[in-house]
Amino acid sequence: MVTFRTVAPDSAVGIRIGMVASSGSDPFSAAVTESVVDQVQAAGAELIRCDPGANASLALECARRLATQHVDGWISLQRGQVGEALCAAGPQDAPLITVAAAPVSCQLAQIGADDRRAGYLAGQALGRSARLRTGCQHDVLVVITGDP
Numbered sequence: 001m002v003t004f005r006t007v008a009p010d011s012a013v014g015i016r017i018g019m020v021a022s023s024g025s026d027p028f029s030a031a032v033t034e035s036v037v038d039q040v041q042a043a044g045a046e047l048i049r050c051d052p053g054a055n056a057s058l059a060l061e062c063a064r065r066l067a068t069q070h071v072d073g074w075i076s077l078q079r080g081q082v083g084e085a086l087c088a089a090g091p092q093d094a095p096l097i098t099v100a101a102a103p104v105s106c107q108l109a110q111i112g113a114d115d116r117r118a119g120y121l122a123g124q125a126l127g128r129s130a131r132l133r134t135g136c137q138h139d140v141l142v143v144i145t146g147d148p
Contacts, residue, residue: 006039006042007039007042007043008043009042009043009044010043010044011043011044012040012043012044012045013043013044013045014045015043015045015046015072015073016045016046016048016069016070016071016072017040017045017046017047017048017071017072017073017074017075018047018048018049018050018066018069018071018073018074018075018090018091018094019033019036019047019048019049019050019074019075019076019077020050020052020059020062020063020066020074020075020076020077020078020090021033021036021049021050021051021075021076021077021078021099022051022052022053022054022077022078023049023051024051024053028100029077032077032099032100033077036075037049048066048069048071050062050065050066052078056078056081056082059076059078059082059086060082060085060086060089061089063076063082063086063089063090063091064089064090066090066091066094067089067090067091067092069091071091071094072094073094073095073096073097073108074090074091074094074095074096074097075096075097075098075099076090076096076097076098076099076101077098077099077100077101078101083102083104084104084105086104086106087104087105087106090106095108096108097109097110097111098110098111099111099112100112
C-alpha cells in the first residue's frame, strides 16, 4: 500500500489533464472523480472532463474529444468494455492512467482498489453498527456471490 500524498499547491499550472469518468453512476466513481478534481485544482492544472455515464460508445467519444484538446495527460475511469479501442480513440501523445479498469496497452499506469482491505473495512463498519444498534455481543454477516 502506498501512503496517500497530496500535490504541492500550484505545481501544475499550465498543465491540461483530461478525464473520462462516469462520476454519477456509482459511489466509487464519484469518490475517485471528486478526489482527482480536488488534487487537479490544488495543483493549479486545467481539468477537461467528460462523463459518458455507463455508455461505452460515449466513453470512446470522450476519448476522441480529449484527443483534440491538447491534453498533457489523461485519466480514464470507465468500467465498460471499451478495451483497446480507448487507446485508438484517445490522445496518442499523452500518457494515460486507468482507474479500476482492465489493463490496456497504452496506459502509463493503472490504479485499482484494495478490495481485500475495502472488504475488511466494510465488514468492520457493519459489525460495529450492528453491535451499537442491537446491543448484541456477536454478529454474523453472510455474503453470497455468484463467483466460485
